[in-house]
Amino acid sequence: MTAPFTPSEIWYLLSRIPKGCVVTYGQLANMAGAPGYARVVGNILKQLPAGTDLPWHRVINGKGQISFPDGSSRYNLQKLRLEQEGVNISYGKVNLKAHQWHGE
DNA sequence: ATCATGACGGCTG
């Protein structure tokens, strides 16, 4: 827990992501003022309670892909939620140019 | 203290 930011900071940033948009783990780290801490952001999302209201599904990796094994239940849930928000996913990848959120 | 493992990312062939 020597990270330069706290889980609550990440939770706040998460709550700010507009519906229909996505951000990458590395982006959240940068927004928190901690370049290089992408994996740590992932650790924090991993610890979110199952029924959380935070839009964790709007976070994907830098390749525009969902960071869960293809076909796993979590993968399917994230994909479903994104598509319901109008995020286009083709060939397992999100069109970052079109949906990536760049800040307020 | 060391090693393996992640909801990661950048560089390279």
Added chain:
DNA sequence: TCAGCCGCCATGA
């Protein structure tokens, strides 16, 4: 464009 490989930081055995 894409698969490999390697670096990164935290956590748990």
